[in-house]
Amino acid sequence: MRLGEVAQRLACKLEGPEDLEITGVAGMDDATPNDLTFLANPKYARKLATTRAAAVIVGPDVDAGGRPVLRAENAYLTFAKALELFFPVARPEPGVHPTAVIAAGAKLGRNPSIGPYVVIEEGAELGDDCVLKSFVVIYRGANIGHRFFAHSHAVVRENVRIGDDVILQNGAVLGSDGFGFAKQADGSYYKIVQTGTVVVEDGVEIQAHACVDRATVGATRLRRGAKVDNLVQVGHSCDVGENTLLCGQAGLAGSTRVGRNVILTGQVGAAGHLTIGDNVIATAQSGIPNDVEPNKIISGYPAMDNAQWIKCVAVFNRLPEIYAAFRKVRKFLEKSGAD
Numbered sequence: 001m002r003l004g005e006v007a008q009r010l011a012c013k014l015e016g017p018e019d020l021e022i023t024g025v026a027g028m029d030d031a032t033p034n035d036l037t038f039l040a041n042p043k044y045a046r047k048l049a050t051t052r053a054a055a056v057i058v059g060p061d062v063d064a065g066g067r068p069v070l071r072a073e074n075a076y077l078t079f080a081k082a083l084e085l086f087f088p089v090a091r092p093e094p095g096v097h098p099t100a101v102i103a104a105g106a107k108l109g110r111n112p113s114i115g116p117y118v119v120i121e122e123g124a125e126l127g128d129d130c131v132l133k134s135f136v137v138i139y140r141g142a143n144i145g146h147r148f149f150a151h152s153h154a155v156v157r158e159n160v161r162i163g164d165d166v167i168l169q170n171g172a173v174l175g176s177d178g179f180g181f182a183k184q185a186d187g188s189y190y191k192i193v194q195t196g197t198v199v200v201e202d203g204v205e206i207q208a209h210a211c212v213d214r215a216t217v218g219a220t221r222l223r224r225g226a227k228v229d230n231l232v233q234v235g236h237s238c239d240v241g242e243n244t245l246l247c248g249q250a251g252l253a254g255s256t257r258v259g260r261n262v263i264l265t266g267q268v269g270a271a272g273h274l275t276i277g278d279n280v281i282a283t284a285q286s287g288i289p290n291d292v293e294p295n296k297i298i299s300g301y302p303a304m305d306n307a308q309w310i311k312c313v314a315v316f317n318r319l320p321e322i323y324a325a326f327r328k329v330r331k332f333l334e335k336s337g338a339d
Contacts, residue, residue: 001085003055006036007070009085010078012057016068020054025082028053036070038079057082092131106138109146127164139175145202157214163202169230171209174198178213178220178236178254192216194236201242204228213254223260235272259294 004018023034028044031037031053038057039045048056048064055068059075072078092113096102100118108114109128116134120126124138127146132138136150139157145164150156154168157175168174180192196215201224206212208230212220215237222228225243233251234240241260246252250264253272258264260278270276270288277294287301299309315322 003036003068003070006082006085010057010070010072010081012070012072012078014068014070015064016055020068022054022086024086025079026053028056036082038075038082039064040076040079092133103140115152121158142175157198160198160200160214162200163204163224165203166200167205169205169207169210172206173211174200174206175214176211178216180216180236180254196220196237198222201226207232210234241278 001022002018003016003020003022004014006022007014021034022036026032026035026037028037028039028047028051031051033052033054035053036055036057037051037053039048039062045062048067055070056064057070057072057075057078058064060071060073070078094111094113096112096114097116097118099116100114102114102120103122103124105122106120107125109126109130111129112126113131115132115136118132118134118136120138121140123141126144126148129146130144130148132150133152135153137155138144141159142156144156144162145166147165148162150168151170153171155173156162160175175198177194180194181189182192184190194214194216196218198212198214199219199221201222203225204222204227206228210228210230210232212222212228212234213236214220218237220234220237221239223240223242226240228234228246229248229250231249232246234246235252235254235256237255238252238258240246240258241262243260244258244262245264247263247265249267251269252258253270255273256270257275259276259280262276262279263281265282265284267285268282268288274288274291276288276292277296279295280292281297282288282303283297283299283306286299286303288298288303290302292298292303297306298304299306300312
């Protein structure tokens with residue numbers, strides 16, 4: 001594809017020759033002379049001098065040193081769209097594999113693609129253009145919207161409700177029982193029946209081996225556009241806001257309320273029955289025991305303002321030195337007192 005055509009299809013401003021042949025998209029280190037690459041993070045700007053790429057997607061104010069560029073308001077988003085030009089996502093052909101087990105009372109929309117050994121139980125409903133790869137299981141009463149895509153071994157449990165354009169990666173489980181047990185007089189635990197459900201709104205993606213538990217009563221809810229990374233645990237009765245990111249190994253205990261546009265980075269844990277406000281960012285391995293006000297960046301355990309945490313860590317790293325100085329002062333004062 002010629003660079004001029006790429007620029008037109010990506011709605012970018014081209015600075016350079018239109019007839020450059022582009023055959024793929026790659027990172028700055030791996031790009032070949034026929035590849036398109038991108039610069040989204042300023043700290044990698046030095047690589048503009050060394051990348052072998054034919055052209056670079058950059059932001060509006062980046063000095064590319066005379067290299068051919070495609071200028072875009074959002075270089076990273078444009079890079080994502082460029083990938084689709086050269087690596088279009090393949091959708092399996094419609095059809096139902098003969099090994100699939102579909103209950104007589106299940107309802108499928110138009111153009112389903114149902115893979116080997118899929119199970120769809122009684123009363124389940126799926127919208128149009130849904131894709132279920134091998135070994136996907138849809139329990140009874142699940143209600144799923146249009147353009148659903150479930151990769152192998154994903155599970156949707158009973159009565160879960162899913163909107164349009166939802167993606168489940170391999171092994172994701174929606175609607176598993178919440179962790180609910182009542183302690184008995186003899187010290188054993190009595191299982192509390194989890195009578196609620198899970199509601200997943202439009203445009204949500206849940207990645208590999210993440211688990212979203214059903215509520216004891218009511219619903220666990222993932223709101224429009226939320227993204228859930230690999231190995232994330234969303235406990236029963238949680239409510240995750242629109243366009244929120246839950247990154248790898250994050251965990252929400254039951255009844256956590258997470259606002260819109262929140263980012264919980266890797267291994268962040270939130271105690272139950274608390275509220276995290278809109279636009280909060282929690283850095284990796286933060287532990288959140290209490291409510292968090294909107295628009296905060298927090299770190300550490302117990303989670304505190306990020307700037308304060310950085311100061312605390314700086315002091316912590318110097319504790320041996322500070323303690324040694326303290327001992328010297330104490331010995332001096334003790335000696336002075338004795339004299």
